[in-house]
Amino acid sequence: MHLFKTLPFLLALTLGAANAETIRIAIGTQDTTINCATGGLMIRELKLLDKYLPHDGKYKEVTYDIQWKNFTSGAPLTNEMVADRLDIGAMADFPGSLNGAAFDKAGKKSLFISVLSGSTQGSGNGIVVPKDSPIQSISELKGKTISVPFASTSHGMLLRALKAQGIDPDKDVTILTQAPEVAAPALQTNKIDAHADFVPFAELFPYRGFARKIYDGSQANAPTFHGALVSAEYARKYPEVVVAYLRAALEADRLFAAEPEKYSELIEKTTGVEAEVAYLFHGPLGLQTRDFTWKPEYRQALKTSIETLRYLKKTDANLDVNTFVDDRYLREAFKLSGRDYDAALKDYDKLPLKANDALTGKPITSIKRVAQVWVGGEAHVRSYASPENAFTDARKLEGEGKKIRVIYAQDYNSGIKLFAQQAWFVRDAKGQLAAFLGKDAAATWARANNGTVVDYAAARQSAKLASN
Template sequence: MNISRSIHLVLALASAALAGTMPGIAGAETIRIAIGTQDTTINCATGGLLIRELRLLDKYLPRTGKYKDITYDVQWKNFTSGPPLTNEMVADKLDIGAMADFPGSLNAAAFQKAGKKSVFIAPLSGNAIGTGNGIVVPADSPIQSLAELKGKTISVPFGSTAHGMLLRAIKRQGWDPDKDVTLVSQSPEVGGSALQAHKVDGHANFVPFPELFTFRGFARKIYDGSQAEAPTFHGALVNAAYAQKYPEIVVAYLRAAIEADRLMAAEPEKYSELIAKVTGIDAEVDYLFHGPLGLQNRDYTWKPEYRQALQTSIETLKLLKRTDADLNADSVIDDRYIREAFRLEGLDYDARLKSYDKQPLTAKDAAAGKRIGEPKLAAQLWLQGEPKVRAYAAPEAAFVALRQAGKDGKKARVLYVHDRNTGLKLLADKVWYVQDGKGRVSAFLLKDSADSWAKSHGGNVRDFAAVTGSGAVAVASH
């Protein structure tokens, strides 16, 4: 039986079962749809904030057949992390929730302990190599790498996906997490304050806080989650009993998420500004994730790496003795609903499953007017007063435009470049460069990477002020 027929059978059986146990459901007054979001975890935006703010769910909720005379009670509740959201899901106060792989594992374990079941129905955004989580240090810290944090104090929100990343990173260093570092639990807000007050030596966190703290000028990123080679994602979970009872509603929610993705892809500046308005997370940081070649992919298909991320999270929980639940990734993931949502939207799920492409940078070079060919050499400049981000084929061209903007009395909101090795999108004024004898530059997140490139390819390692020409050239202060 093919996938399409299979999901139709599931929906039909669920409808028949519901009709048999609740005669006259069409006359029932209300069905609750209670959704828990994490607005400030901005890579969840297309599965929460945008659906809510643009009232997209209303467009897809079923209103025929057994739902003909239904009134929907759509409830939204925002959380800053996954664990409290899980508490309310287990208590039947929420039906759907968005969270990352690590807290999602805790969610599944908590449901099982309560004699219930939750399932991940779709990823929302993630990265197959782990970008999204990161470690930062105070901006004026001399520390340039994770290795230099041995014997130091690192804070992280315990139970978060960043916590899982940090533990894996520590393991890769060969350290004992109980002896070689001091780990303390701090929320993003507390961690940010602790960095500014130099009360911690480093802070690990999830989207968007490593980049947000760096953008705001009081922190510097020294470790990207991709260095731990640990895939990560945020996704949507649902109470399995609710999904079985109302499969059409779950599919409607996912169709709304797909539309939110389409809107974001078409106008990333506009919707980055909306996210900023709702969350207080700067639009420049929102665009860093959601714009072309962003740090994470909005990807609703269950790639093997996401399944592995969930499995690794479950195993990490068991290693930490946080759970003894009998779980595995395949028992927690149910892809039938997202496959049906894709079918109804005329999309090819299996083709997207095979694709790892980021949202492309389709703009032409703002100076030369030519197509931008190599993403790792591209740059993007967002000037104050301009609604659209300018694209350039190389950082040097963006630097020229930045200098000209300064002469014209304009300031830059943000300038993005890409790591020459990894392709990671970077905040240009917070990273390292190698400049060759012809003035061409390559950008790098880490100083060690810049040093290695200069050694093997030639050139001089420089900071942003040096490669842009003078101290008068700067990105607007934050």
């Protein structure tokens, strides 16, 4: 096997990784953090790593000891990596920064080797309020109690979002630390006014019916991502193994892109996070882009996370992003997978939607008003050129006794994917509907376009009247 011909830094490997050696590959995953799925859950469940591990040259007589360990957050995963009980781990930019700092404090080094999924807009993080709360926007949170997992990506988003509204996070609000499993009952019992969280909880809680999303991270224009890290010593010793892991992740990404419904169901089966939520993130036009490349926005997100963590006094490390991020293994994985890394680096498109309107049969040529319906018992989500077409067809399907699992819409301003039941709509003079995450944004657009703001129920009713 002749890897890394153009990478002299790896040719100085010792011959110690020799015959009859047992090589441990201990991988820490975050299954419920579904942004990490292609770097953990899917590789494990589909046994993809075995396909790419080297078995020739110095690895000819090697035995691989593949170990998987699941975590609910990045901090304990990092502890295991620093203690040399894990070799590879998947986490977001903020905990990833703390990973680098923890390694540095221990006199070691970790490398951020790949993005797995993210949003250059900032989608993924979000703020929710109790379902029946009168609060409609972040500007109304002044004087309120907000919880968030401290030192997380969503914590950084919350601080930036509050400051953008002129709200002092230290004086104008009370911020508590709460993990998602604690925040859920707190929202249900109205013990907090709002909760900020990372993937998938700002969508999962509303989907489960006890919260309502009022803010998306894209409104802060703060790029965010989840990615994979490795011990630098491990990568130096076994570079081909690291590349094999990344090739397996690329394969998982390809499989998900080809059949998002199927693998959203796998995520639900494995984690309990409903398939409808996984598809919202990773299906066509989803909240997140499964983008492995180190775009400038993701490098900047890492710099921002380091600066914010220093501000929060969670670390005094001053990591150099230029040496912390190492894309050499990823570039090799792309090459061996027959893909062009530099072309992918320039591609900012979400997973595209290529479909005909399920009601009219006509090709969907604009995504501004796209809506989708997932029908119970159907393997594929139906797509529509407009919410009114989706609502009309949903009503027909329900009349036939079929169950509607979920209806999606795209935010008319930002393009982010929404649960239609949680959205606000504007109906224009022609009866056409446009979806919005926030009521304020809907009202602003309605004033400028002579429209009327309606909620989900009224939007469905107006589609019914228009079709009669």
